Amino acid sequence: MLGKGRSAPFIADSLFISKGTVKTHTRHIYDKMGVHSKQELLDIIENEGRELR
Numbered sequence: 001m002l003g004k005g006r007s008a009p010f011i012a013d014s015l016f017i018s019k020g021t022v023k024t025h026t027r028h029i030y031d032k033m034g035v036h037s038k039q040e041l042l043d044i045i046e047n048e049g050r051e052l053r
Helices: 008-015 019-033 038-052
Strands: none
Touching: 008 019, 019 038
């Protein structure tokens, strides 16, 4: 959901988890991907899709 640009509140409500849990997982994903923002993550995802074509 994060890769599709969904917000933390949307993800929390959809998965029935707290916003804090979403933020923790988001931080872990950012750390593993080496990014600092949702936009950086989305840019990587978009570029990967282009390379696969």
